[in-house]
Amino acid sequence: MRCKKCGEELEEGAKFCSRCGEPVERQKKKPKKKKESAEVKRPEKKKEAEKYAEKKEKVKKKPEKIGVPAEGSAEMIEKKYEEVMKAEEKEAVSEPASPEVPAEKKRSTVLIVIGVLIFLFVVIAVVGFYYLYYLPSQVVFSDEFETLDSRVWGMLRKGDNLLVKAQGGELVVRNGAVYLKRDVGNDYIIECGVNVIGVSDKNGWGGIIFRMGTSGSYILQLAPDLDRIVLRRHPGYLIVRKDIKLEKGRWYLVAVKAEGENLACFINHKQIIGIKDIGLAKGGVGLESGNATVLFRDFVIK
Incomplete structure (x- = not known):
């Protein structure tokens, strides 16, 4: 069957x-x-x-x-899973990394940033300096010495061979002193161009008087033959003396700042003297020469 x-x-x-x-x-x-x-x-x-x-x-x-796993079997599924995982790992490894910025480009960027910061610092410094020293609203008094107005300036001290006159925007003072008749307060900044053009002896000097009153005054003196600046409290009291290279016939921008008991003196914007003194708290201002012929110009009080 x-x-x-x-x-x-x-x-x-x-x-x-x-x-x-x-x-x-x-x-x-x-x-x-x-x-x-x-x-x-x-x-x-x-x-x-x-x-x-x-x-x-x-x-x-x-x-x-023989040796070939059946489609859909556990062995085949595992094999395909391993192949997929290997392919993903290969793609992850071969994926291009983000491009690095070249060192030169980084350096140039840093230099640009530094340059911008320096520029901003300079601008801020210039603006601040202008507001501190040259803002018109801060100026209390100024005189370019086109003429010498007796209603504004008075004679303080007279010496031998006295000469006081204004000519061509400059005030010439020889062996004498003038003072400002206006009240400018107690705290202020005085700026003035000073040029000692000649001296009758090596101790000759020219300078600025400030906080001048009945009990005395401060005097900042420039002595070119001694290469020295001196801050005195008149009469006769030496507060501080600094050696500094000075030349006859050369203009120097001299500034004095009086604020409370703090006194500071500057030559060409550089601070030379800075002290505290409670001797004189208030008073007027003036210009003086001793044993010398001195030119003054661009007088400003702030």
């Missing part, structure tokens, strides 16, 4: 086809027309059912090539 499904020769008494596993008993029955393949009726006995299941599994299982 042969298997009706595959044509295999069946052994005597066999219940299943050894080739396709088709039950022999089903071959006696006609398959149902509605279904393309007849359903397999499972045997009732336990052992036969197990054999039936094993043979049916073998029939359903397609032959596969």
